[in-house]
Amino acid sequence: MPSPQSSTLTRNILIGMLSGLVLGGVLNTLGPIEWLQTYFLGGVIEVGSRIFMASLKVLVVPLVFVSIACGTPSLDDIKKLGRIGSKTMILYTATTALAIALAIIVALLVSPGVGLNIKLSQATFAAGQTPPLIDVISNIFPSNPFDAMVKAEMLQIIVFAALFGVALTMTGAAGKRISSVFNDLNEVILQMVLILINFAPIGVFCLLTKTFATQGFSAILPLAKYFFVVLGVLFLHSIVVYGSMLKFLSGLSPITFIRQYKSVPIFAFSTASSNATLPVNLEVVEHKLGVPNTIASFTIPLGATINMDGTAIMQGVATVFVAQVYGVDLGMADYLMVILTATLASIGTAGVPGVGLVMLAMVFKQVNLPIEGIGLIIGVDRLLDMVRTAVNVTGDAVVSCIVAKSEGQLDLAKFNNLKA
Secondary structure, X not given: OOOOXXXXXXXXXXXXXXXXXXXXXXXXXHOOOHHHHHHHHHHXXXXXXXXXXXXXXXXXXXXXXXXXXXXXXXXXXXXXXHHHHHHHHHHHHHHHHHHHHHHHHHHHHHOOOOOOXXXXXXXXXXXXXXXXXXXXXXXXXXXXXXXXXXXXXXHHHHHHHHHHHHHHHHHOHHHHHHHHHHHHHHHHHHHHHHHHHOOHHHHHXXXXXXXXXXXXXXXXXXXXXXXXXXXXXXXXXXXXXXXXXXXXXXXXXXXXXXHHHOHHHHHHHHHOOHHHHHHHHHHHHHHXXXXXXXXXXXXXXXXXXXXXXXXXXXXXXXXXXXXXXXXXXXXXXXXHHHHHHHHXXXXXXXXXXXXXHHHHHHHHHHOOOOHHHHHHOHHHHHXXXXXXXXXXXXXXXXXXXXXXXXXXXXXXXXXXXXXX
């Protein structure tokens, strides 16, 4: 049920984004002004940012659970769920491996860390605790579904919701009655998403004003080469890799995809959170790209949790950058280990706070790079994280379209925006 004024909404979101960027940059340049810091940034903008993020996050858990509980019974058989799950996992893993390989190749060609004058003694970073593999595997399965929902443990919620949906399918008449209630509930939640979308321009403005007033553009200057290499690979991956996948694996037009999907990366850029963007992503993927709920309800929440192509790109460039700054010579075997570790870590560390830096610490340990080297890039990581999130959610949507097309369930009329 996309809004009939979606083009106007996208325009307003872009205006809000650019306005926040400019105003935040100006405020950062002016420096601390007491009344602005207290009443404007610390008051109006802070309240607007918090309300917008809370409104996005409050819908995530009910939306994921209800969507999967509705979508799973709609599948013809349980084997179909397994087939969709297998395709999704293969594509997510493949895109992550491609992302980090591309990042390493470009970084080696550009050499962002060679000749950089940085005081290494100022680089400090305390690596978080990496969860043991046995805990990672066992924690995917919930012992208490309500606790998982309270803590927003997405993988546990997905597993429980899928099991609940399978049980509804196997229950017969009673399952059909409950399914009809969940279908109605799903429509109500999607309507809540649409209500929230109408306030998006204001929320985007507040978030970006706050971010750039705090960070500014000056943080980029000392690490400009690293910053723009990461940025360049992120754009290269999102345009070339995703575009090629859409064209050659599904025959879909990348241009049409961008035209239909463009509002979601703006949301993701503003929030820097795949989970916070999930309600908007799911609504657009279903109602503008034509992916049915039976597939989107599984692929989008799973992607928001484990698909981290943007983060993998940062890890690839950061590995080359830190190795060059510290004068560590990494060989082909080391770079292959980086690709393998980062690809597996994108799944294994899902749900861990500060997941990007935890994953990077794991990668550094595998190739014996100093962990404190992460401290060199923290200054620009927040700005890059916003772009990384936009790439991550775009990858979720691309994979969803490819899986739906391979199953013969993609609504091409919606995807191509053809009027009935």
